[in-house]
Amino acid sequence: xxxxxxxxxxxxxxxxxxxxxxxxxxxxxxxxxxxxxxxxxxxxxxxxxxxxxxxxxxxxxxxxxxxxxxxxxxxxxxxxxxxxxxxxxxxxxxxxxxxxxxxxxxxxxxxxxxxxxxxxxxxxxxxxxxxxxxxxxxxxxxxxxxxxxxxxxxxxxxxxxxxxxxxxxxxxxxxxxxxxxxxxxxxxxxxxxxxxxxxxxxxxxxxxxxxxxxxxxxxxxxxxxxxxxxxxxxxxxxxxxxxxxxxxxxxxxxxxxxxxxxxxxxxxxxxxxxxxxxxxxxxxxxxxxxxxxxxxxxxxxxxxxxxxxxx
Ligand code: NDP
Ligand code: OXD
Numbered sequence: 001x002x003x004x005x006x007x008x009x010x011x012x013x014x015x016x017x018x019x020x021x022x023x024x025x026x027x028x029x030x031x032x033x034x035x036x037x038x039x040x041x042x043x044x045x046x047x048x049x050x051x052x053x054x055x056x057x058x059x060x061x062x063x064x065x066x067x068x069x070x071x072x073x074x075x076x077x078x079x080x081x082x083x084x085x086x087x088x089x090x091x092x093x094x095x096x097x098x099x100x101x102x103x104x105x106x107x108x109x110x111x112x113x114x115x116x117x118x119x120x121x122x123x124x125x126x127x128x129x130x131x132x133x134x135x136x137x138x139x140x141x142x143x144x145x146x147x148x149x150x151x152x153x154x155x156x157x158x159x160x161x162x163x164x165x166x167x168x169x170x171x172x173x174x175x176x177x178x179x180x181x182x183x184x185x186x187x188x189x190x191x192x193x194x195x196x197x198x199x200x201x202x203x204x205x206x207x208x209x210x211x212x213x214x215x216x217x218x219x220x221x222x223x224x225x226x227x228x229x230x231x232x233x234x235x236x237x238x239x240x241x242x243x244x245x246x247x248x249x250x251x252x253x254x255x256x257x258x259x260x261x262x263x264x265x266x267x268x269x270x271x272x273x274x275x276x277x278x279x280x281x282x283x284x285x286x287x288x289x290x291x292x293x294x295x296x297x298x299x300x301x302x303x304x305x306x307x308x309x310x311x
Pocket of ligand 2: 065066067068069087277278279
């Protein structure tokens, strides 16, 4: 059994070490040293070069090394018959939860303005006028593995939480909206908007001027999903007109974010380097080895992606 690791932006050596430990019988290869392509049945992939997977005629399963699979489906030659499995892992979920809580609390406590006041040596008594958490409305785009967990963590802190999904949901403590018809109502109530959608043709560019205009004036944006969700050219005008107060961005259309990009030093933007959550090979490699054993017994894999939906 041959497993190929194509982790062009990740650390292929971590994955190789874990697989060698967990599956000593397997032949582990690391891109670009693929050997005979006919022998490769399983690939662990993060942003594989376009065409690389199509060149493996006996490929059975591609394991995305992240929760998102847009990096696979953006390949025009992606082999449609292959099973795609993605990461669903408690450490990844915890990373996103921490990121969302950190930045929602930062906005809730008005911290960006306080940071500026400290730089300006201003003691402003109005800073003592804080909302209660149950007066703070948070809207989450996407209530999947990650969005639902973050929504529940915020609700446990008493925030007034709503979420938006493709299919109808009923989640205790969360006000649920669905489909295009439900989006405007969710936006209208969301002072803090968090994006945790997968990147698909339906969600590409969803964070745009029209969407911003439907949020309460002075709303906050947190995008921990994909850079392709944001129409970058719409963000700075929205911030500078006061339509949005501040944005926290973990993901970008071009990563790493180019050194001359305007987002880096904009006072109303917080940039983080796509580190909201990191796939931990110590935990995920074990799941992948288990899934390969399942596949060899002809069983279905638990985290298989619906290729028709693209997530
Ligand atoms: P899931 O597939 O579990 O959940 C996706 C959610 O988005 C579902 O609730 C789904 O609705 C909803 N959704 C999808 N398409 C639409 C649509 N067209 N309209 C409305 N709702 C829609 O994904 P995860 O929660 O596991 O991950 C979400 C994304 O987070 C990943 O795809 C990835 O891009 C990003 N991510 C970022 C990380 C980072 O470090 N910054 C780390 C990990 C992930 P429904 O429930 O009805 O299907
Ligand atoms: C992921 C990511 O999709 O790290 O898991 O962005």
